[in-house]
Amino acid sequence: MTVRIQSEDFDVSREVAALRAGLPGVGAVVSFIGTVREMNEGAAVSSMELEHYPGMTEKAIQAIIDQARARWDLHAALVIHRVGPLQVMDQIVLVAVASSHRGAAFAACEFIMDYLKIEAPLWKKEQTAQGARWVDARSSDDAAVQKWAAKRGAA
Numbered sequence: 001m002t003v004r005i006q007s008e009d010f011d012v013s014r015e016v017a018a019l020r021a022g023l024p025g026v027g028a029v030v031s032f033i034g035t036v037r038e039m040n041e042g043a044a045v046s047s048m049e050l051e052h053y054p055g056m057t058e059k060a061i062q063a064i065i066d067q068a069r070a071r072w073d074l075h076a077a078l079v080i081h082r083v084g085p086l087q088v089m090d091q092i093v094l095v096a097v098a099s100s101h102r103g104a105a106f107a108a109c110e111f112i113m114d115y116l117k118i119e120a121p122l123w124k125k126e127q128t129a130q131g132a133r134w135v136d137a138r139s140s141d142d143a144a145v146q147k148w149a150a151k152r153g154a155a
Contacts, residue, residue, distance in 0.1 A: 072104035
């Protein structure tokens, strides 16, 4: 299980190949790639800057992966999150999960991304024509996490 915070871009194909290397029991790999989009909350975004709390960010993301491992049988998981200045269409985050079966891989990937959005100490600042603005978590992000809490209670 790997967590990397970096300013450099990542090669998805290379990262997924490394994730599943030497794991013959893997039957499914699911990945999510988040990118900088050109519009957010009705404003054109020209660029974005991501900041993090070194050390704490990695620990928080590792704790999220550990929660996913407690719920699903995972062979491997990877989270790469970029920080620093990013341009529209740049890759921001990669979440990749390997499991024996697709159901566990899909669910764990979604779970990790949902929790990453609200629990990891990362801050986004967008540049728009109106100036710079910090991006807050959305109510839909909170609702996504509540969905997992409800599923946990129903299990």
